[in-house]
Amino acid sequence: MARPRNCRRVGCLPGSQYFKPRGIPLSGLEEIKLTVDEFEALRLADLEGLYQDQAAVKMNVSRQTFGRIIDSGHKKVAEALVQGKALKIEGGDFDMASMRKFMCNNCQHSWELPYGTGRPKNCPSCKSGTIYRTDEGRGVKKGQGRCCRMNQQKQ
Numbered sequence: 001m002a003r004p005r006n007c008r009r010v011g012c013l014p015g016s017q018y019f020k021p022r023g024i025p026l027s028g029l030e031e032i033k034l035t036v037d038e039f040e041a042l043r044l045a046d047l048e049g050l051y052q053d054q055a056a057v058k059m060n061v062s063r064q065t066f067g068r069i070i071d072s073g074h075k076k077v078a079e080a081l082v083q084g085k086a087l088k089i090e091g092g093d094f095d096m097a098s099m100r101k102f103m104c105n106n107c108q109h110s111w112e113l114p115y116g117t118g119r120p121k122n123c124p125s126c127k128s129g130t131i132y133r134t135d136e137g138r139g140v141k142k143g144q145g146r147c148c149r150m151n152q153q154k155q
Contacts, residue, residue: 005093008040008093009058009059009060009094009096010059010096011043011097011100013036014036017088017089019080019086020086020087024084029085029086030083031085031087032088033076033088033090034073034076034089035073037059037069037093038092039089040059041055042070044059052067053066099112099113100113103131104125104128110134119133
């Protein structure tokens with residue numbers, strides 16, 4: 001018997017759920033479903049430039065599992081681009097990182113904010129605008145993926 005799938009940790013949700021070719025109504029397009037964990041793998045590897053082992057740690061999966069997730073995501077995005085299909089981002093097995101940590105370049109003050117509150121514009125200590133995000137967070141908040149529904153059924 002195969003072991004149960006672990007939930008993948010996700011640092012952020014996409015800003016949009018759909019991407020489609022311009023000028024064609026969504027109703028006239030075939031749709032490809034990209035899961036939130038595949039979206040996160042693409043974000044970590046392709047946008048942030050992390051190596052697979054680093055990204056796997058952030059997502060709380062093995063390097064081999066991360067490789068399978070990103071391969072699946074790459075294939076789906078390529079199919080949507082090449083064949084002119086709509087890309088819908090939803091579902092998957094994931095938990096949402098609950099806290100984000102920021103640090104100020106000027107005064108080295110660090111602080112945490114809950115996910116979903118937006119990016120701060122200034123340091124709360126010195127009001128400088130030169131801040132950056134450090135780690136992805138410590139705790140986990142349940143997202144809207146399959147994992148979370150399974151956890152709710154157990155309670």
